[in-house]
Amino acid sequence: MISEKMSVMVKNSSITRAMFEEGKRLAAIYGKENVYDFSLGNPSVQPPVSVKEALIDIISNEDTTFVHGYMNNSGYEDVREKIATKLNQVHGTSFHTNNIIMTVGAAGGLNVILKTLINPGDEVVTFAPFFGEYKNYADNYDAKLVVISPDKETFLPNLKELEEKLTKATKAIIVNTPNNPTGVVYSEETIIELSKVLEKKQQEFGTNIYLISDEPYRELVYGDVFVPYITKYYRNTIVGYSYSKSLSLPGERIGYLVIPTEVDDYEEIFAAASVATRILGYVNAPSLIQRVVARCLDSEVDVSVYNENRELLYGSLKEYGYSCAKPEGAFYLFVKTLEEDDKAFCEKAKKHNILIVPGSAFGCPGYCRIAYCVSKKTIEGALPHFKKLYEEYKEAEAK
Amino acid sequence: MISEKMSVMVKNSSITRAMFEEGKRLAAIYGKENVYDFSLGNPSVQPPVSVKEALIDIISNEDTTFVHGYMNNSGYEDVREKIATKLNQVHGTSFHTNNIIMTVGAAGGLNVILKTLINPGDEVVTFAPFFGEYKNYADNYDAKLVVISPDKETFLPNLKELEEKLTKATKAIIVNTPNNPTGVVYSEETIIELSKVLEKKQQEFGTNIYLISDEPYRELVYGDVFVPYITKYYRNTIVGYSYSKSLSLPGERIGYLVIPTEVDDYEEIFAAASVATRILGYVNAPSLIQRVVARCLDSEVDVSVYNENRELLYGSLKEYGYSCAKPEGAFYLFVKTLEEDDKAFCEKAKKHNILIVPGSAFGCPGYCRIAYCVSKKTIEGALPHFKKLYEEYKEAEAK
Numbered sequence: 001m002i003s004e005k006m007s008v009m010v011k012n013s014s015i016t017r018a019m020f021e022e023g024k025r026l027a028a029i030y031g032k033e034n035v036y037d038f039s040l041g042n043p044s045v046q047p048p049v050s051v052k053e054a055l056i057d058i059i060s061n062e063d064t065t066f067v068h069g070y071m072n073n074s075g076y077e078d079v080r081e082k083i084a085t086k087l088n089q090v091h092g093t094s095f096h097t098n099n100i101i102m103t104v105g106a107a108g109g110l111n112v113i114l115k116t117l118i119n120p121g122d123e124v125v126t127f128a129p130f131f132g133e134y135k136n137y138a139d140n141y142d143a144k145l146v147v148i149s150p151d152k153e154t155f156l157p158n159l160k161e162l163e164e165k166l167t168k169a170t171k172a173i174i175v176n177t178p179n180n181p182t183g184v185v186y187s188e189e190t191i192i193e194l195s196k197v198l199e200k201k202q203q204e205f206g207t208n209i210y211l212i213s214d215e216p217y218r219e220l221v222y223g224d225v226f227v228p229y230i231t232k233y234y235r236n237t238i239v240g241y242s243y244s245k246s247l248s249l250p251g252e253r254i255g256y257l258v259i260p261t262e263v264d265d266y267e268e269i270f271a272a273a274s275v276a277t278r279i280l281g282y283v284n285a286p287s288l289i290q291r292v293v294a295r296c297l298d299s300e301v302d303v304s305v306y307n308e309n310r311e312l313l314y315g316s317l318k319e320y321g322y323s324c325a326k327p328e329g330a331f332y333l334f335v336k337t338l339e340e341d342d343k344a345f346c347e348k349a350k351k352h353n354i355l356i357v358p359g360s361a362f363g364c365p366g367y368c369r370i371a372y373c374v375s376k377k378t379i380e381g382a383l384p385h386f387k388k389l390y391e392e393y394k395e396a397e398a399k
Numbered sequence: 400m401i402s403e404k405m406s407v408m409v410k411n412s413s414i415t416r417a418m419f420e421e422g423k424r425l426a427a428i429y430g431k432e433n434v435y436d437f438s439l440g441n442p443s444v445q446p447p448v449s450v451k452e453a454l455i456d457i458i459s460n461e462d463t464t465f466v467h468g469y470m471n472n473s474g475y476e477d478v479r480e481k482i483a484t485k486l487n488q489v490h491g492t493s494f495h496t497n498n499i500i501m502t503v504g505a506a507g508g509l510n511v512i513l514k515t516l517i518n519p520g521d522e523v524v525t526f527a528p529f530f531g532e533y534k535n536y537a538d539n540y541d542a543k544l545v546v547i548s549p550d551k552e553t554f555l556p557n558l559k560e561l562e563e564k565l566t567k568a569t570k571a572i573i574v575n576t577p578n579n580p581t582g583v584v585y586s587e588e589t590i591i592e593l594s595k596v597l598e599k600k601q602q603e604f605g606t607n608i609y610l611i612s613d614e615p616y617r618e619l620v621y622g623d624v625f626v627p628y629i630t631k632y633y634r635n636t637i638v639g640y641s642y643s644k645s646l647s648l649p650g651e652r653i654g655y656l657v658i659p660t661e662v663d664d665y666e667e668i669f670a671a672a673s674v675a676t677r678i679l680g681y682v683n684a685p686s687l688i689q690r691v692v693a694r695c696l697d698s699e700v701d702v703s704v705y706n707e708n709r710e711l712l713y714g715s716l717k718e719y720g721y722s723c724a725k726p727e728g729a730f731y732l733f734v735k736t737l738e739e740d741d742k743a744f745c746e747k748a749k750k751h752n753i754l755i756v757p758g759s760a761f762g763c764p765g766y767c768r769i770a771y772c773v774s775k776k777t778i779e780g781a782l783p784h785f786k787k788l789y790e791e792y793k794e795a796e797a798k
Contacts, residue, residue, distance in 0.1 A: 001607065001664055003518045003540075006671040013674050021471070042469045051467075055458050059451055068450075068648045070441045072420070104503060104652070104681060111680035119402045136678040141402070208400060249467045251686025253503070265400055272405040275412050279535040281510035282503060286685040287650025 009136065019355050026353060036382035038370045039355040041180065041331065043248040045306065045373070048299040051247060054292045067291060073284050074274040075102025075256070079294040083256060086297040091229040099260055101273050102285035105253040106216045106242035108277075110137050113212055113238055113257060114172070115276040116269055118143045122171040127157045129334065129364035131180050131214070143171070150364050155182040155325060155334070156190055159197055166201040172210045173198065178217035178227065181362045181369035182334040183327020185221060188228045195234035208236055208264045216242040216255070219300050221329040222307045231260050238263065243293050245331075248301050252289045306331045309372040309379055316383050320390045331373040334359070338393040342368055348392070352385035408535065418754050425752060435781035437769045438754040440579065440730065442647040444705065444772070447698040450646055453691045466690060472683050473673040474501025474655070478693040482655060485696040490628040498659055500672050501684035504652040505615045505641035507676075509536050512611055512637055512656055513571070514675040515668055517542045521570040526556045528733065528763035530579050530613070542570070549763050554581040554724060554733070555589055558596055565600040571609045572597065577616040577626065580761045580768035581733040582726020584620060587627045594633035607635055607663045615641040615654070618699050620728040621706045630659050637662065642692050644730075647700050651688045705730045708771040708778055715782050719789045730772040733758070737792040741767055747791070751784035 002010070019039030026035045058067055074080065080100035087095050103109035118124070120142035126134050128150040138145040146165055151158045157175075166173075175194070177186040186194070198209050213230045218241065221227055231237040242255035259270050277284065313333060314326055323336040337345035342358040342365050349356055349368075359367030372379065401409070418438030425434045457466055473479065479499040486494050502508035517523070519541035525533050527549040537544040545564055550557045556574075574593070576585040585593070597608050612629045617640065620626055630636040641654035658669050676683065712732060713725055722735040736744035741757040741764050748755055748767075758766030771778065 002515055002667050002671040005518075006515055006675060007667075009678060010667070010671050010674050020469075040469065044464065046463050047467055052458055052463065056455060059454050059458075064445050064451065065443065065647065067650075068446055069650045070419075070439065071650060107680035107682050109680075116401055116405055119404075133678070137680065140678065140680075248464065251466075251468045251470060251683060253682060253685050268401050268406075268409070272401040272409050275409050276405060279408060279532070279539065280679065281506035281508075281536065281539075282681070283506050283652060284650060286652050286688065289685065289687070 005139070019357055022350070023355050026355075030353060033381070035353045035355070036378055036385065037355045038372065038374060038382070039357055041245070041371050041373060042250060043245055043301065043373050044375055045248055045301045047248040048296065048301060050296045050299040051249070051292060054295040055288070058288065058291050058295075062291070067288055069287065071284060071287065072274070073278045075100070075285055076287075076290055076294075079290045080256075082294045082297060087258070091232065093229065093231060093260075095258060095260065098270060099258055101257045101259065101270070101277065102290050103240070103255045103257055103277065104282045104285055105244060105250075106214055106240045106255045107133065107137075108253065108282055108285070109240035109242070109255050109257045110174070110212065110214060111140060111280060112273050112276045112282070113240065114138065114141050114143065115280055116272045117171055117210060119171075121169065123167060123169045125162065125165060125170055125173040127162075127175070129155070129181050129359060129362035129367070130174070131176060132361045132363070134174055146170070147363050155179070155184045156186065157194060159193055162194075163197050163201070166197070166209065168205045168207060170201070170207070170209050172212050174212045174214055175230070176214045178221060178329025180217065180330055181332045181357075181359070182325065183330045183332050184325070185225050185227055185328040188226065191228045191230055191233045198234055198236075202236070210263070211237045213237055213239045215239055216245050217330040219246040220303055220306060220331060222303070222310060223328070225328045227329070231258065235262050236264055246300050247293065247296060249289065252286060254285055254289045254293055256285075306373060309374070309376060312376070313370065313372050313379050317386060320387045321394075322386070322390060331371060333370040333372060334367050335370060337366055337368050338390065340366055342366055349389055352389055354382055354385055354389070404538070418756055421749070422754050425754075429752060432776075432780065434752045434754070435777055435784065436754045437771065437773060437781070438756055440644070440770050440772060441649060442644055442700065442772050443774055444647055444700045446647040447695065447700060449695045449698040450648070450691060453694040454687070457687065457690050461690070466687050468686065470683060470686065471673070472677045474499070474684055475686075475689055475693075478689045479655075481693045481696060486657070490631065492628065492630060492659075494657060494659065497669060498657055500656045500658065500669070500676065501689050502639070502654045502656055502676065503681045503684055504643060504649075505613055505639045505654045506532065506536075507652065507681055507684070508639040508641075508654050508656045509573070509611065509613060510539060510679060511672050511675045511681070512639065513537065513540050513542065514679055515671045516570055516609060518570075520568065522566060522568045524561065524564060524569055524572040526561075526574070528554070528580050528758060528761035528766070529573070530575060531760045531762070533573055545569070546762050554578070554583045555585065556593060558592055561593070562596050562600070565596070565608065567604045567606060569600070569606070569608050571611050573611045573613055574629070575613045577620060577728025579616065579729055580731045580756075580758070581724065582729045582731050583724070584624050584626055584727040587625065590627045590629055590632045597633060597635075601635070609662070610636045612636055612638045614638055615644050616729040618645040619702055619705065619730060621702070621709060622727070624727045626728070630657065634661050635663055645699050646692065646695060648688065651685060653684055653688045653692055655684075705772060708773070708775060711775070712769065712771050712778050716785060719786045720793075721785070721789060730770060732769040732771060733766050734769060736765055736767050737789065739765055741765055748788055751788055753781055753784055753788070
């Protein structure tokens with residue numbers, strides 16, 4: 001008999017992942033080329049060639065017991081130093097080795113920092129729509145996830161409601177910009193306003209409210225969009241980063257936490273996060289790939305491919321009649337479903353072999369997420385089906 | 400402010416790891432060659448050459464988006480199938496793909512299966528001396544770790560006490576053979592007796608008691624010692640494995656769980672363990688290294704190197720007068736300390752630049768663990784100091 005918590009988890013198990021499995025099943029029946037799987041954020045763009053070069057050079061030339069061996073739970077010191085230096089160059093920050101903890105992806109990082117901070121009953125706040133796993137991560141540490149309802153005009157954070165919902169029990173707030181599932185990027189102005197609310201409430205309650213910035217999409221922005229580095233605006237900011245998207249390495253589980261020195265109780269938090277990395281059973285971020293990313297800090301994937309997908313898919317869906325805000329970052333479109341029941345809509349899309357995720361999975365019913373980190377061919381193949389799906393709804397309405 | 404649980408964890412933070420840090424500090428002062436660090440199970444033997452060959456071939460010839468991409472949370476299907484087939488060849492079992500879940504090392508696997516099984520307040524039983532992290536892993540899921548006291552004659556499991564301490568609340572028992580820290584291997588007879596106790600108590604209570612076999616040292620045995628595959632003796636056995644020692648890849652965090660079909664509630668447990676892998680933030684075992692180990696299933700590290708270390712260190716310590724059972728597996732000696740206070744003994748050893756871990760860290764005071772996965776030179780350098788340490792104690796006694 002499995003645990004009660006896991007029974008619930010299994011029942012509610014991520015719709016996104018179920019879709020991924022469903023995609024494989026349909027592909028086996030209809031052929032891969034006839035299934036349009038937009039369900040998962042699995043990068044379609046190859047890792048930069050520097051990744052391959054670094055891998056081969058390290059394997060060929062470095063000491064294998066070092067490269068595959070244990071290191072500090074927080075990661076290789078030289079790797080952490082290089083990452084700190086790179087962040088300082090790009091963002092004008094002043095991080096050092098002991099502000100960085102290498103993690104098993106951003107998911108690992110979020111769990112490490114929640115394990116570090118959360119007492120049972122603490123509240124963790126986030127803005128809908130949000131990455132559904134936040135709920136599970138909060139639940140791992142018996143925190144209550146407090147969800148701020150979405151602003152469906154802009155999908156920017158609803159700061160008025162935030163102010164109302166922050167309490168003495170608020171220990172952390174998770175912010176995700178560029179956002180999954182909307183692709184929205186918070187402007188500098190928004191970050192400043194958000195920081196003001198948090199500062200005010202910290203003072204009012206005499207508590208620390210840690211802003212956890214979940215940033216796997218930081219580098220995936222289009223045009224000259226500016227993504228503010230939040231540690232510079234709000235003192236109690238902790239950053240969770242991942243190379244899953246920026247270097248197309250999602251399976252490798254490699255990322256890091258930034259715990260700035262100016263954060264309240266920095267020393268305790270940094271020490272505890274290193275211990276949490278061990279205790280949660282990660283032990284350390286995978287070793288070889290730590291050394292690889294340290295050599296690829298100036299590389300990133302070719303974002304123009306995602307941009308072409310974005311333009312094609314966004315332009316076509318708008319033309320057909322769908323309603324959707326143009327995303328500035330990440331690789332998702334968040335589209336209004338053609339009926340209120342987003343799950344029913346996604347089921348109808350599935351009849352056209354189109355796999356997309358209901359907005360309910362992100363705390364925002366009435367919408368669906370289309371992940372466009374796919375081949376251009378998949379989009380081109382799917383477009384007539386998206387058009388037909390729209391026409392079906394219009395015809396049904398007309399009757 | 401960090402969480403209350405983590406405050407305690409940080410205070411009690413693994414002595415083993417603290418030693419590792421201390422070793423690096425002493426090395427910086429006295430020079431690496433003059434510090435004898437026996438504190439950590441970090442393999443000194445290089446990975447087999449097949450690991451390097453597999454890495455280079457995969458990186459050079461396989462599709463990079465596949466090799467570094469997401470797969471099912473439970474791991475690549477072909478990798479799991481190959482592992483199942485290999486286990487069947489070696490042990491005469493009949494596992495298939497859906498008995499295997501790839502994990503972030505054995506530590507990740509243990510956390511996944513505990514998350515899957517444990518309700519708060521459940522009891523998890525283990526035999527002292529035991530790997531200290533078991534306590535933290537149990538605590539992650541609010542289980543109570545019930546420790547069976549050590550049989551200091553044989554360091555085999557005390558089955559009489561086990562029988563007394565199993566209760567209706569016992570959800571799991573963690574067994575570790577070859578054992579860390581003693582190097583003891585449980586014989587087939589011991590496994591059969593242990594199974595009988597568990598079967599009897601399952602029937603008596605009408606409960607399921609899952610035996611979790613933590614097996615990172617399975618391949619590290621000396622001479623013709625037989626290590627029984629426990630799934631063949633006790634139906635409700637779940638195996639946690641790691642390639643950390645058998646392929647010298649501890650930093651890579653790669654292992655697997657075996658959840659046999661005959662286990663009670665197999666389907667629920669298998670599904671929940673896959674979900675737990677995701678929810679705990681592992682998401683999946685690192686991708687590239689999954690593909691590497693699948694190609695190296697017939698390889699193992701050169702155990703003769705550890706065997707030479709074992710013979711040299713065991714023989715010499717016995718000659719000097721130390722008291723210790725000869726280990727049959729793993730790469731640890733568990734030595735009686737020369738005073739009752741094992742922590743004080745280890746502090747005295749440190750004055751000779753010898754780093755070893757007090758038995759208290761394994762729930763067995765009055766002993767210390769010496770990890771001999773080090774270079775022969777380290778052992779040769781340390782031996783005169785071990786001798787001197789012994790003589791110091793004898794001189795003090797004589798006074």
